[in-house]
Amino acid sequence: MVTALAVALLGAAIAFLATLPYEAELLHTTLARNTSLTPDARPLTPGVSPDGLPYGRSTLHFNSSGTACEAWLYTPAKWAAAGPLPVVIMAHGLGAQKDLGLHRYADAFARAGLAALLFDYRTFGGSDGEPRHWVSPRRHVEDWRAAVDFVKGGGLGPQYDTERVSLWGTSFAGGHVLVTAADLPPGAVKSIVAMVPFLDGIESAKANLRARGLPGVLRLLAAAAHDKLRAAAATALDRLGSALAPPNTDSTTATGKAQAAASAAAADSPAAAVERLLAALRPAAADAVSRLREAAAPLLTPAYVKLLGAPGELALMQLQPAEIAAYFAKHPKEYQGGWRPLVLARVGLETSSYRPTKSLERLAGLPLLFVSAAEDSLCPAALVRAAAEAAAVAAAPGGGAEYLELPCDHFSAYSGEHLEVASARMVTFLRKHFGLDEGGSAAASAQGHEAKSQREEAGAPDEARGSGADAGAAPAAQRSLEVETVEEGAGGASAREGVDENAEAAPKVEGA
Numbered sequence: 001m002v003t004a005l006a007v008a009l010l011g012a013a014i015a016f017l018a019t020l021p022y023e024a025e026l027l028h029t030t031l032a033r034n035t036s037l038t039p040d041a042r043p044l045t046p047g048v049s050p051d052g053l054p055y056g057r058s059t060l061h062f063n064s065s066g067t068a069c070e071a072w073l074y075t076p077a078k079w080a081a082a083g084p085l086p087v088v089i090m091a092h093g094l095g096a097q098k099d100l101g102l103h104r105y106a107d108a109f110a111r112a113g114l115a116a117l118l119f120d121y122r123t124f125g126g127s128d129g130e131p132r133h134w135v136s137p138r139r140h141v142e143d144w145r146a147a148v149d150f151v152k153g154g155g156l157g158p159q160y161d162t163e164r165v166s167l168w169g170t171s172f173a174g175g176h177v178l179v180t181a182a183d184l185p186p187g188a189v190k191s192i193v194a195m196v197p198f199l200d201g202i203e204s205a206k207a208n209l210r211a212r213g214l215p216g217v218l219r220l221l222a223a224a225a226h227d228k229l230r231a232a233a234a235t236a237l238d239r240l241g242s243a244l245a246p247p248n249t250d251s252t253t254a255t256g257k258a259q260a261a262a263s264a265a266a267a268d269s270p271a272a273a274v275e276r277l278l279a280a281l282r283p284a285a286a287d288a289v290s291r292l293r294e295a296a297a298p299l300l301t302p303a304y305v306k307l308l309g310a311p312g313e314l315a316l317m318q319l320q321p322a323e324i325a326a327y328f329a330k331h332p333k334e335y336q337g338g339w340r341p342l343v344l345a346r347v348g349l350e351t352s353s354y355r356p357t358k359s360l361e362r363l364a365g366l367p368l369l370f371v372s373a374a375e376d377s378l379c380p381a382a383l384v385r386a387a388a389e390a391a392a393v394a395a396a397p398g399g400g401a402e403y404l405e406l407p408c409d410h411f412s413a414y415s416g417e418h419l420e421v422a423s424a425r426m427v428t429f430l431r432k433h434f435g436l437d438e439g440g441s442a443a444a445s446a447q448g449h450e451a452k453s454q455r456e457e458a459g460a461p462d463e464a465r466g467s468g469a470d471a472g473a474a475p476a477a478q479r480s481l482e483v484e485t486v487e488e489g490a491g492g493a494s495a496r497e498g499v500d501e502n503a504e505a506a507p508k509v510e511g512a
């Protein structure tokens with residue numbers, strides 16, 4: 001009876017789904033995963049010649065909620081003898097994966113003597129998990145936590161330091177690193193780099209509303225609800241199917257015998273009669289559910305939206321042509337895992353309540369480097385700077401924030417001068433907080449970027465400076481925001497030379 005009702009309800013739900021207007025721009029598919037190794041995903045071995053690659057890269061896996069996440073482990077060669085290597089854990093942003101340009105930053109860190117672990121979230125790249133391309137802040141943060149636990153638990157082996165661990169995240173992951181670190185015990189990570197970070201879902205929803213208008217936003221939300229409904233109906237049918245599957249009674253076990261004896265004794269009761277009737281109906285119901293599941297399968301495949309599109313398109317990110325070009329410029333020729341620029345539409349229902357900026361107050365003792373892009377239409381520089389200022393004011397002794405602003409858009413920090421400037425600054429910051437160098441500013445000027453940037457030292461506001469015992473006890477916190485704004489087109493020649501050198505040293509991995 002209950003079963004029949006449930007089946008009828010599900011049938012009605014599926015009929016309803018079938019009548020929904022199917023958006024031409026919504027793609028219903030089961031994205032196929034390609035497990036072949038792409039040329040850019042191959043392991044790298046350190047070169048023997050003086051100009052050879054000064055690090056190796058291997059592929060490994062760790063588990064997140066029982067699903068394997070794939071990671072590239074970068075191991076600097078010439079530092080390996082000097083004791084356990086500090087580790088930078090890195091991951092990608094929304095609708096990306098580790099082979100989409102992140103190698104260039106890991107490369108810079110490994111050249112500077114830092115190990116790097118760069119991973120794919122579940123359902124992306126080399127990681128397991130279905131349906132593919134499931135963007136979800138909740139799940140990504142779980143993956144981040146699994147990566148941190150893996151590294152701090154000694155999963156990389158004795159060559160890697162479990163104490164000196166820092167987090168690096170770009171775009172969506174720039175928010176995830178803050179959320180992840182806020183839930184770790186104090187001192188668990190040494191520092192955080194948040195590049196062009198996603199900080200506030202509410203702000204992003206407001207910006208979306210301004211850019212798309214209410215109908216545009218509702219369309220995205222309808223697509224998300226549509227995908228969620230399909231997933232819920234598929235899960236419900238699968239659960240019902242397994243609940244109706246013949247029970248695995250094994251009368252040879254002690255419990256099986258006891259149950260058999262008990263049911264024999266109760267065989268005459270009315271309850272037993274009902275039970276027998278249900279048992280008799282069960283195979284038919286199971287069959288009906290399985291047929292329904294099969295018939296409904298085409299209606300219950302996941303619904304994908306375009307990751308990026310022009311203004312007006314149904315796409316998660318609406319971008320200008322130059323931004324789209326910059327986005328694809330950092331990509332390899334062949335994508336790991338059969339990647340396509342599609343994401344499960346359900347993400348539209350999760351991002352507006354995701355507010356990494358709320359985690360900042362719990363990160364008071366932690367050094368933070370924020371890198372923003374002045375022309376960023378997705379994660380505006382003003383928000384990033386405000387977060388850096390808030391972090392600086394809240395900083396406890398030893399903590400504090402640094403802020404670097406690049407003169408480019410969200411996707412352009414992966415090559416040329418922007419990559420040079422940002423990675424050099426990150427290297428200085430990470431090394432300093434791993435205790436490898438003293439005086440980060442001196443190191444930065446040694447790398448030649450001082451001349452083309454305008455640096456200002458900003459103090460915390462006066463009220464923070466003068467108030468209470470904390471301010472007295474923590475003089476370091478009073479100058480805890482260091483701001484650097486890079487000017488457009490400054491000093492390009494030397495930076496471009498640097499990039500060419502990199503390309504020559506590691507021609508095989510360019511574009512990885």
Ligand SMILES: *[C@@H]1O[C@H](CO)[C@@H](O)[C@H](O)[C@H]1NC(C)=O
Binds near residue numbers: 037039
């Ligand atoms: C799978 O990936 C490999 C390596 O990139 C590629 O050569 C192959 O064509 C892909 N297969 C399919 C079915 O896309």
Ligand SMILES: *[C@@H]1O[C@H](CO)[C@@H](O)[C@H](O)[C@H]1NC(C)=O
Binds near residue numbers: 061062063
């Ligand atoms: C992940 O889980 C699987 C299955 O439980 C196990 O065989 C494997 O060893 C685990 N991997 C790691 C790195 O812990």
